[in-house]
Amino acid sequence: MAASVRATGWGWRHSGRRAWGVHDLNLSIEPGERVLLLGASGSGKSTLVAALAGVLGSDEGEQAGDLRVDGLRPHDAFGRTGLVLQDPDSQVVLGRVGDDVAFGCENLGVPRGVIWQRVSEALEDVGLDLPLDRSTSDLSGGQKQRLALAGVLAMRPGLLLLDEPTANLDPAGVAEVRDAVARTLDGSGATLIVIEHRVEVWRDLVDRVIILDATGGLLADGPVDRVLATRGGELAGAGVWVPEYPPVARTRTSSESGGVLGTRHLVVSRVRGSAVAAVPDLSVRAGGLTALTGPNGSGKSTLALTLGGLLRPESGAVIAEPGLAIGLDPAPASWKSRQLVARIGSVFQDPEHQFLAATVWDELAVGPRALRSRPSETKRTVDELLGRLGLDRLALANPFTLSGGEKRRLSVGTALATNAPVLILDEPTFGQDSRTWAEIVDLLSVRLDEGTAIAAVSHDGAFLDALATEVVALGVDDVAAARS
Amino acid sequence: MSAAARLSGVNPLAALASSVLIAVPLVLTLDWVSASVALVLVLMLLPVVRMPARAFWRRSAAIWIAAPLAGVTIALYGQPSGTSYFRFALADITTGSLALALATTLRILAIGLPAVILFTGIDASALADGLAQLLHLPARFVLGALAAFRLVALIAEDWRSLGRARRARGVQSTSLRRFTGQAFGLLVLSLRRATKLATAMEARAFGAPGKRTWARVSLFGWREWMLVATSALVVAIAVGVSAATGHWSFVGA
Numbered sequence: 242m243a244a245s246v247r248a249t250g251w252g253w254r255h256s257g258r259r260a261w262g263v264h265d266l267n268l269s270i271e272p273g274e275r276v277l278l279l280g281a282s283g284s285g286k287s288t289l290v291a292a293l294a295g296v297l298g299s300d301e302g303e304q305a306g307d308l309r310v311d312g313l314r315p316h317d318a319f320g321r322t323g324l325v326l327q328d329p330d331s332q333v334v335l336g337r338v339g340d341d342v343a344f345g346c347e348n349l350g351v352p353r354g355v356i357w358q359r360v361s362e363a364l365e366d367v368g369l370d371l372p373l374d375r376s377t378s379d380l381s382g383g384q385k386q387r388l389a390l391a392g393v394l395a396m397r398p399g400l401l402l403l404d405e406p407t408a409n410l411d412p413a414g415v416a417e418v419r420d421a422v423a424r425t426l427d428g429s430g431a432t433l434i435v436i437e438h439r440v441e442v443w444r445d446l447v448d449r450v451i452i453l454d455a456t457g458g459l460l461a462d463g464p465v466d467r468v469l470a471t472r473g474g475e476l477a478g479a480g481v482w483v484p485e486y487p488p489v490a491r492t493r494t495s496s497e498s499g500g501v502l503g504t505r506h507l508v509v510s511r512v513r514g515s516a517v518a519a520v521p522d523l524s525v526r527a528g529g530l531t532a533l534t535g536p537n538g539s540g541k542s543t544l545a546l547t548l549g550g551l552l553r554p555e556s557g558a559v560i561a562e563p564g565l566a567i568g569l570d571p572a573p574a575s576w577k578s579r580q581l582v583a584r585i586g587s588v589f590q591d592p593e594h595q596f597l598a599a600t601v602w603d604e605l606a607v608g609p610r611a612l613r614s615r616p617s618e619t620k621r622t623v624d625e626l627l628g629r630l631g632l633d634r635l636a637l638a639n640p641f642t643l644s645g646g647e648k649r650r651l652s653v654g655t656a657l658a659t660n661a662p663v664l665i666l667d668e669p670t671f672g673q674d675s676r677t678w679a680e681i682v683d684l685l686s687v688r689l690d691e692g693t694a695i696a697a698v699s700h701d702g703a704f705l706d707a708l709a710t711e712v713v714a715l716g717v718d719d720v721a722a723a724r725s
Numbered sequence: 726m727s728a729a730a731r732l733s734g735v736n737p738l739a740a741l742a743s744s745v746l747i748a749v750p751l752v753l754t755l756d757w758v759s760a761s762v763a764l765v766l767v768l769m770l771l772p773v774v775r776m777p778a779r780a781f782w783r784r785s786a787a788i789w790i791a792a793p794l795a796g797v798t799i800a801l802y803g804q805p806s807g808t809s810y811f812r813f814a815l816a817d818i819t820t821g822s823l824a825l826a827l828a829t830t831l832r833i834l835a836i837g838l839p840a841v842i843l844f845t846g847i848d849a850s851a852l853a854d855g856l857a858q859l860l861h862l863p864a865r866f867v868l869g870a871l872a873a874f875r876l877v878a879l880i881a882e883d884w885r886s887l888g889r890a891r892r893a894r895g896v897q898s899t900s901l902r903r904f905t906g907q908a909f910g911l912l913v914l915s916l917r918r919a920t921k922l923a924t925a926m927e928a929r930a931f932g933a934p935g936k937r938t939w940a941r942v943s944l945f946g947w948r949e950w951m952l953v954a955t956s957a958l959v960v961a962i963a964v965g966v967s968a969a970t971g972h973w974s975f976v977g978a
Contacts, residue, residue: 295928296924296928319933320933323928323929326924328921331918331921331922331924331925332925334872334922334926335850336850336875337850340850340940340941344926344929344931345930347938348930348933349935350938353938356938356940392929546889551889578891578894578896578897579895581895582893582894583895585893589893593917594886594914595890595893597896597906597910607896608895612895641913641917
């Protein structure tokens with residue numbers, strides 16, 4: 242039942258790119274092996290997994306060499322592979338839980354009676370105890386990921402492909418999904434390839450680690466403990482997250498001072514009249530990073546948008562101190578767009594929602610241009626940020642074609658480009674390898690020393706350890722309180 | 726949710742067939758008799774299908790507003806004939822245009838209200854099942870449309886998101902340029918969503934060779950035939966009365 246994988250001189254080049262995303266790859270994975278796939282941001286991990294799942298279209302790029310699943314070309318191996326991606330929202334196909342899980346089986350022509358038996362087994366395997374007619378849009382992020390996993394498992398694939406399936410989840414959601422995968426693999430014996438920056442999540446579950454080299458081929462391949470023990474330092478240098486070699490954050494040289502942006506009795510909502518969370522009064526200080534934490538659905542992102550003057554408070558107030566408002570009303574939501582961008586820079590949860598330009602370079606220049614900065618000044622700012630964020634090779638690429646980690650760095654860059662005294666960041670370190678993570682943390686640390694005030698939504702413990710000066714926890718209880 | 730209790734669980738294909746059955750004959754004639762007979766019969770059937778009153782009014786509000794508005798427009802600008810009561814610029818209210826206006830208003834109500842009753846709380850998946858299993862439309866087409874239908878709900882939120890993004894980036898303005906820029910952004914975002922959804926579907930063997938099976942059975946039983954027969958009866962009585970009283974006037978005749 243378990244499938245094998247063989248790559249022979251395989252490579253892939255995205256259309257519109259000069260460089261090969263994956264290059265000269267040779268590897269062989271035996272049925273039943275459980276592989277952790279690592280590599281620096283942009284080394285082609287997602288591309289390889291998408292190719293194995295048979296979802297890389299020939300119109301999307303050019304292929305070299307040969308890639309086989311069970312001796313078949315991935316495109317012809319319908320149902321032999323099952324893919325779960327990182328974004329919970331883009332994997333739900335149908336409106337009801339049962340129908341969504343059944344979708345893959347239907348496509349494979351599984352007889353009706355067998356389908357429903359498989360659906361209930363798959364839902365049980367992933368621990369989703371929900372009625373079959375529950376609406377899929379009512380599920381939490383962790384539930385949606387387990388639903389996606391169930392939909393894949395119901396097809397009984399021989400090769401399970403997971404592309405950062407827990408990246409968008411809170412710690413409880415991460416554990417739910419990991420445990421569900423562990424249970425199902427023990428049951429089915431399928432081959433597993435999982436991409437994940439956070440090695441410790443999957444370490445106990447996998448028996449082999451393969452590390453892609455950004456310049457082509459493999460950097461390392463072998464049992465997890467041996468690879469990490471013998472090559473840990475080198476791998477960490479190449480951007481792989483190795484628990485024994487955590488990236489070292491620079492030391493702060495100054496400490497926080499007065500508050501610049503605060504809240505009072507704030508209740509936030511996405512759409513007027515549907516409160517999401519009551520927020521404990523908080524103050525974002527110059528030189529300080531206020532971390533906003535809490536489980537999925539607790540209203541952190543809504544709070545970030547409200548603090549950033551992009552949503553009006555349901556009740557209560559966001560108050561900019563006079564030093565930030567400089568002559569304007571204290572409520573950021575009342576400021577004009579150009580006044581706002583000079584004062585508060587925002588990074589959205591989904592970077593794709595905020596891209597406006599056709600190239601990476603122009604994307605970074607949007608803010609400075611809106612502020613009418615001199616062309617020479619804009620160029621200096623943009624070029625410096627491109628280098629620091631490791632995006633200089635991609636200056637002319639379309640932002641939408643970047644990898645997940647690269648998009649995230651670009652969106653952080655757009656907020657840094659305007660030198661606003663306040664930054665509101667929603668998951669700024671999402672999808673980063675250890676090197677780009679350290680670069681982002683360094684950039685923010687320098688800004689903090691220069692007196693920038695930051696509020697950041699984050700599940701990333703290392704990020705909070707490195708930079709947070711204050712932690713505000715939103716709870717599901719607050720949601721209930723705000724709704725009542 | 727809030728669908729007519731008697732109609733819950735009825736194959737949406739029957740609802741679709743009923744709506745078409747009622748609509749087609751009524752748009753083929755311009756008289757007021759057929760429309761008003763149909764309307765009266767439909768309203769008489771309301772208690773039978775047990776549609777909650779609140780849901781009925783909320784769902785049909787747009788039709789109650791649109792129908793008289795269309796009537797007023799026709800009264801003012803419709804084909805003038807007979808006595809003229811009022812003239813101003815292009816507007817000309819005549820006996821003929823008034824009759825036409827009344828007929829139009831009644832017709833919109835007679836076609837619109839059953840559609841609201843029949844399609845409230847309809848299950849898109851069940852409709853897709855019916856279209857594919859009973860009408861044998863191509864599965865790719867039906868499932869593609871069904872999946873895309875779910876994305877429509879996200880468009881409003883995407884639009885707000887894009888507005889926020891432009892504001893956050895310092896390029897918000899109130900001009901037409903903003904609208905076109907944001908509309909283009911929405912197009913890009915929608916295409917991205919569609920691409921991702923297509924990938925998700927493909928990853929689950931959508932388009933695999935071989936015969937596709939259907940997890941849910943789409944049945945067309947006596948309840949469905951009853952519904953279709955009722956609609957046929959309504960429309961037959963309406964057309965019959967209209968013809969018998971000599972009011973039937975075929976469009977274009």
